[in-house]
Amino acid sequence: MKKRLIALLLLAVLLLPTVACDGGQPPADTRPDTTAPEAPADTPPATDPATEPETDPETTAPEPETDPPLGSVELDKSKTYKILFVGNSYTYCNDMPTRYFGEIMQAAGYKVKIMSLTKGGWTLLNSSNARDELGSKVNSILKNQEFDFVILQEQSMTPAVNSGSFYNAVKRLDNKIRESGATPILYATWGRKQGSGDLTATGLIAETMTWKLAASYEHMGQTHDIPVAHVGLAFWDIVQNERRVNLFDTDLSHPNAAGSYLAALTIFARITGIDPTTVDYEGGVNPTIEPILKEAARKAAFETPEIPEEYMDEAARRK
Numbered sequence: 001m002k003k004r005l006i007a008l009l010l011l012a013v014l015l016l017p018t019v020a021c022d023g024g025q026p027p028a029d030t031r032p033d034t035t036a037p038e039a040p041a042d043t044p045p046a047t048d049p050a051t052e053p054e055t056d057p058e059t060t061a062p063e064p065e066t067d068p069p070l071g072s073v074e075l076d077k078s079k080t081y082k083i084l085f086v087g088n089s090y091t092y093c094n095d096m097p098t099r100y101f102g103e104i105m106q107a108a109g110y111k112v113k114i115m116s117l118t119k120g121g122w123t124l125l126n127s128s129n130a131r132d133e134l135g136s137k138v139n140s141i142l143k144n145q146e147f148d149f150v151i152l153q154e155q156s157m158t159p160a161v162n163s164g165s166f167y168n169a170v171k172r173l174d175n176k177i178r179e180s181g182a183t184p185i186l187y188a189t190w191g192r193k194q195g196s197g198d199l200t201a202t203g204l205i206a207e208t209m210t211w212k213l214a215a216s217y218e219h220m221g222q223t224h225d226i227p228v229a230h231v232g233l234a235f236w237d238i239v240q241n242e243r244r245v246n247l248f249d250t251d252l253s254h255p256n257a258a259g260s261y262l263a264a265l266t267i268f269a270r271i272t273g274i275d276p277t278t279v280d281y282e283g284g285v286n287p288t289i290e291p292i293l294k295e296a297a298r299k300a301a302f303e304t305p306e307i308p309e310e311y312m313d314e315a316a317r318r319k
């Protein structure tokens with residue numbers, strides 16, 4: 001009876017639609033290309049009802065003596081890079097792909113065109129299924145357009161409580177992405193903030209969810225040679241060491257503006273191999289916390305914390 005109850009609770013968590021940043025459930029986001037080069041981007045909000053963000057520059061962090069993340073390549077600043085984001089509200093919250101990631105790329109001297117295919121609560125298994133409403137669009141766009149990078153973000157609980165679904169989805173999407181000539185990047189998300197009802201329902205705490213997610217993403221990255229942007233570990237660094245900095249929306253799950261900015265910084269560092277503390281970018285985040293966010297992103301990308309062996313072993317078993 002106990003086992004049945006736990007299974008039902010897990011199923012309920014996975015089936016619950018992920019609320020948007022403002023508590024609403026947005027329609028599928030199939031934004032057209034958004035260019036983030038020439039003009040100073042004051043990107044208008046997308047059709048998703050997501051809260052607008054903020055950010056700011058000036059950082060005097062010490063220059064780390066670390067090599068670029070394994071797998072990152074030197075990008076050509078004379079080229080325009082096309083980047084596709086596939087995910088759900090953790091991606092479109094605060095218009096992260098264009099408002100933050102695109103503007104950071106531009107501030108670093110890169111020209112990019114960004115497209116997002118997202119829908120609240122959707123899993124990568126949905127997005128890998130050509131018969132799914134969003135999956136059919138992902139399938140079509142990979143067949144008909146060329147991208148340099150495709151950023152994949154899984155539904156936030158799935159890699160921690162149903163990793164088999166996550167693994168199957170990544171394998172399918174990895175094949176489609178590479179066939180299209182693009183490089184996949186895994187956007188590893190964070191554990192819920194302590195106090196979240198989802199943690200209680202699944203018997204997790206913020207720390208165990210953090211490590212389970214990181215291990216699942218890292219296992220898939222190692223197994224399929226896919227670079228991983230460990231945004232969740234950047235979050236955990238701040239949760240552990242900078243209690244005054246809040247990264248979460250009021251639902252204890254979605255990112256607030258600072259959280260979305262941190263996600264964009266970490267993904268940027270993982271793709272380009274550039275230390276984010278060296279990028280002069282003003283985006284509206286409180287200037288007293290911006291250096292903290294940049295340093296956390298740098299450490300997650302350049303000095304990725306070692307994931308405890310017990311979690312990596314578990315991730316390999318849950319395949």
